[in-house]
Amino acid sequence: MKKLLAPLLALCLLAGCAPAHHPPEESAAIIHTVIGVSQVGAESGFRVTNTESIRSVFTEEAGYRLLFEDARQKQENQIAAIRKFIQQQVDYILLMPLCVTGWDSVLQEAKAAGIPVILVDRVIETEDDSLYTAHVGSDFRWEGEQAVAWLEETFREAPGPVNILHIRGTLDTSAQLGRSNALEEAVAQHESWSFLAQLDGDFTQAKTYEVTTQWLDNQPQRPDIHAVYCENDNTALGAIQALEERGYLCGPEGIRVISFDATRQGLDYCLEGKISLEVECDPLVGPQVEKIIQILERGDVPDKHYYTRERLFTPEDLTREFIDQRPY
Ligand code: AHR
Numbered sequence: 442m443k444k445l446l447a448p449l450l451a452l453c454l455l456a457g458c459a460p461a462h463h464p465p466e467e468s469a470a471i472i473h474t475v476i477g478v479s480q481v482g483a484e485s486g487f488r489v490t491n492t493e494s495i496r497s498v499f500t501e502e503a504g505y506r507l508l509f510e511d512a513r514q515k516q517e518n519q520i521a522a523i524r525k526f527i528q529q530q531v532d533y534i535l536l537m538p539l540c541v542t543g544w545d546s547v548l549q550e551a552k553a554a555g556i557p558v559i560l561v562d563r564v565i566e567t568e569d570d571s572l573y574t575a576h577v578g579s580d581f582r583w584e585g586e587q588a589v590a591w592l593e594e595t596f597r598e599a600p601g602p603v604n605i606l607h608i609r610g611t612l613d614t615s616a617q618l619g620r621s622n623a624l625e626e627a628v629a630q631h632e633s634w635s636f637l638a639q640l641d642g643d644f645t646q647a648k649t650y651e652v653t654t655q656w657l658d659n660q661p662q663r664p665d666i667h668a669v670y671c672e673n674d675n676t677a678l679g680a681i682q683a684l685e686e687r688g689y690l691c692g693p694e695g696i697r698v699i700s701f702d703a704t705r706q707g708l709d710y711c712l713e714g715k716i717s718l719e720v721e722c723d724p725l726v727g728p729q730v731e732k733i734i735q736i737l738e739r740g741d742v743p744d745k746h747y748y749t750r751e752r753l754f755t756p757e758d759l760t761r762e763f764i765d766q767r768p769y
Contacts, residue, residue, distance in 0.1 A: 470501045470502050470503075470504060471504060472501065472504055472505065472506045473504040473505075474504060474505050474506070474532045474533070474734070474738075475505070475506045475508065475529070475530075475531045475532050475533075476499055476505055476506070476507050476508070476531060476532065476533045476534075476535060476734075477508045477510070477522070477523070477525075477526030477529065477531040477533070477534045477535070478495060478507060478508065478509045478510065478534075478535045478537075479510050479512060479519045479522040479523060479526075479534070479535070479536050479537065480492055480495075480509065480510065480511050480512065480537050481512055481514060481519075481537045481538075481539050481562075481563075482511060482512055482513050482514045483511065484514060484611075484643070484644050484645050484675070485644050485645065485673055485674070485675045485702070486674055486675065486702065486704040486705075486706060486707075486769070487673060487674070487702045487704060487722060487724045487769075488724070490704070490724040490725065490768075490769040491537070491561075491562060491724035491725075491726065492509075494724055494725045494726060494727035494728075495507070495535065495561070495726075495727045495730065496509070496727075497727060498727035498728055498730065498731050499727070499731070508526060508529065508531060510522035510525070512539065514539065514611070515539070516539050516540055516543055519536065519538070519539060520543075520544075520547045523536065523547045523548075523550075523551060523558075524547065524550065526551075526556070527550055527551055527554045527556060530554075530556075531556060532556070533556065533557050533558075533559060533734055533737075534551055534556055534557070534558045534559070535558075535559050535561050535730060536558055536559070536560055536561065536573075537560075537561045537562045537563060538560060538563050538564070538565050538614075538615075539563075539611070539614060540611075540612075540613040540614055541563075541564070541565050541566040541613055541614065541615050541618065542565070542566055542613070544565045544567060544572070545567055545569065545572060548567070548572035548573060549572065551572075552571070552572060557574040557737060558572070558573045558574060559573065559574055559575050559576070559577070559730060559733055559734075560573050560575070560576040560577075560578070561576075561577055561578060561726060561730060562577075562578040562579070562616075562724070562726065563578060563581075563614055563615040563616055564576055564578070564615045564746075565615070570745065574733075574737065574743065575733050575743045575744065575745060575746070575747065576745065576746050576747070577726050577729045577730055577733065577746075577747040577749070578726060578747075578748070578749065579616070579722050579723065579748065579749050579751060580619070580748045580751075581615055581616045581618070581619025581620055581722075582619035582620075582622065582623060583619075583748075583751075584619065584620060584623075584701055584720045584722060584751065585619050585620040585621070585622065585623025585624060586623045587720050587753055588620070588623070588624070588670065588699050588701070588718060588720050589623050589624060589627040591699070591718045591753070591755075592627070592668060592670075592697075592699065593627070593631075595668075595697060595717070596633075596634075596667070596668070599633065599667070601633070602633050602634075602635060602667075603631070603633055603634045603635070603667050603668065604635060604637045604664070604665055604666055604667045604668075605624075605628065605634060605635065605636055605637065605667065605668045605669070605670055606636075606637045606638055606640070606653075606656075606664075606666050606668070606669045606670070606680070607621070607624060607636055607638070607639040607640070607669075607670050608640050608641075608642040608649055608652075608653070608669065608670065608671045608672060608676045608677075608679075608680055609621055609639060609640065609641050609642060609672055610642065610643070610644040610672035610673055610676065611643050611644050612641060616644075616672065616673075616701075616722075617672060620670075620672045620701060621672070624670055637664055637666060638656055640652040640653060640656055642671070642672070642675075642676035642679060642680070644672065644673050644675055644676060645675050645676070645679070646675040646676070646678045646679040646682075647679065648679070649671070649675070649676040649678075649679030649680050649683075650679035650680075650682050650683050651679075653679065653680050653683035653684070654683045654686070654687075657683060657684070657687050666684075666689065666696050667696065667697065668696065668697045668698075668699065669684070669691075669696055669697075669698045669699070670699050671698060671699065671700045671701070672701055673700065673701050673702050673722070674700050674701070674702040674703070674704045674706060674707035674710075674719075676700075677698055677699075677700035677707060677710065677716055678706065678707075678710070680698065681698060681710065681715055681716075684696060691714075691715040691716075692713075692714040692715055692717070693714060693717065693756075697717040697718075698710075698715060698716045698717055699716070699717065699718045699720070700716050700718070700719055700720070701719075701720045701721075701722050702719070702720075702721070702722045703719040703720070703721040703722065703752075703754055704769055705764055705765075705767050705769060707719055708754060708759060708763075708764045708767065709764060711754055711755070711756055711759055712756055712759045712760075712761065712764060713756075714756050717755065717756070718753060718754070718755055719753065719754040719755075720751070720753055721751040721752045721753070721754070722751060723749040723750075723751055724769060725768065725769070726749060729747055729749075733747070
């Protein structure tokens with residue numbers, strides 16, 4: 442956009458444009474920065490809040506024009522959006538990458554056009570780190586390790602086997618890989634731990650409900666489930682619904698459900714005891730993205746990664762007041 446400002450001004454002078462005389466409160470905001478955003482979709486409570494966080498910071502009043510593209514869970518839509526942003530000569534591209542691989546060519550095109558790309562929320566795998574300028578989001582591996590440590594503590598004294606039902610998020614996303622890898626390594630290390638099944642919940646409640654009911658209904662005998670490791674709140678809600686409908690109890694006296702995100706709805710379930718552990722995944726990264734853009738505008742070099750600080754919640758840590766004052 443800045444690249445377009447000078448020619449526009451010149452055109453305006455040539456055409457003899459007179460300055461508009463609006464009263465101050467009516468005058469249009471001056472747009473100084475154009476930002477293209479390629480969002481994964483709206484599959485979860487986290488995602489919706491993440492979009493709101495970006496939109497609330499990059500407003501026209503603050504001098505930003507946001508070009509927003511919802512990829513509806515398809516990488517090809519994200520690649521098409523990035524190409525469109527390059528044609529539109531945006532100043533920055535924010536990319537919430539669906540999956541970890543397959544970005545090199547399109548990011549090479551953005552780099553050749555001189556447009557910095559900031560990864561938001563998830564990361565990508567590439568041999569050329571210069572293809573993106575910075576990343577802000579969660580450390581999913583750390584989150585998975587926290588959940589595993591809690592499982593170890595909770596089942597330390599367990600007399601028998603620990604049977605785990607694993608509901609994975611969208612495959613090949615850095616969120617799924619970080620959380621799944623931590624659990625898979627722990628299961629391999631603990632002789633008494635085993636997977637009853639690993640199902641694909643795609644980070645949505647509907648898909649998780651579907652695959653969990655299907656799996657439960659296809660078992661020759663009622664499975665003895667000790668823990669369900671759900672890779673976000675939407676999958677936890679879908680799994681709990683399926684389990685309760687088939688007479689299982691989720692809570693300290695029954696199945697221990699682990700979830701990630703800590704949205705208000707997830708924390709409500711946690712306060713009730715149906716979710717035993719919530720590992721926070723913070724979607725409110727808009728302000729940090731703006732700080733990175735300000736650093737770049739000053740001509741300075743930002744850090745490569747900015748990880749959000751996240752917490753763990755168990756029912757004992759929560760109160761109604763605490764949940765109600767959470768912004769998401
Ligand atoms: O990338 C973050 C994950 O993606 C969140 O845990 C999940 O809810 C989302 O859709």
